[in-house]
Amino acid sequence: MKSFLAFLVAMSIIVTLGDAYCFSKLNKPEEANKGCMLDGKLYPFGEISRTENCFRCSCSRDAMRCCSLFHxxxxxxxxxxxxxxxxxxxxxxxxxxxxxxxxxxxxxxxx
CATH class of the missing domain: 2.20.25.590 (N-terminal domain of TfIIb)
Structure with missing residues (x-):
C-alpha cells in the first residue's frame, strides 16, 4: 500500500510539472537594454501574461522564458x-x- 501511495504522489508531481510546452530564448547583447524579442515583437522586462502567439512569458536581461497557454x-x-x-x-x-x-x-x- 505504501508503494502505491508513493506512486500516486510521484505521478501527481509529474502531471503538475508537465502541463505546458515551455522554452527559453537567450537575449542578444544589443537587445538586452530594451526588453525581449519574440517573433519580431519587443516585449518589456517583467511578466507578460499573454503574447500575440498565446504564450505566458517572463522577460529578463539574460533571457525570455515562455510557456504555452494552450494544450x-x-x-x-x-x-x-x-x-x-x-x-x-x-x-x-x-x-x-x-x-x-x-x-x-x-x-x-x-x-
Whole structure:
C-alpha cells in the first residue's frame, strides 16, 4: 500500500510539472537594454501574461522564458474531425470536418 501511495504522489508531481510546452530564448547583447524579442515583437522586462502567439512569458536581461497557454488535442475522432487554433481563446477547437460549427469530443490533450 505504501508503494502505491508513493506512486500516486510521484505521478501527481509529474502531471503538475508537465502541463505546458515551455522554452527559453537567450537575449542578444544589443537587445538586452530594451526588453525581449519574440517573433519580431519587443516585449518589456517583467511578466507578460499573454503574447500575440498565446504564450505566458517572463522577460529578463539574460533571457525570455515562455510557456504555452494552450494544450494540443491528441485524442479525438481524426477521421471526422479537424483541429483549428482559436486565437481569441488561445486554445485548439476540434470541430467536424463536414460542419465546422459543431464541436467534436476531445478525450485527451498534451501541453
Amino acid at each position: 494540443t488535442p491528441i485524442g479525438y475522432d481524426k477521421e471526422n474531425c479537424k483541429v483549428v487554433f482559436n486565437t481569441k481563446s488561445c486554445d485548439y477547437d476540434v470541430v467536424l470536418k463536414s460542419d465546422p460549427l459543431k464541436e467534436c469530443t476531445v478525450y485527451s490533450r498534451v501541453g
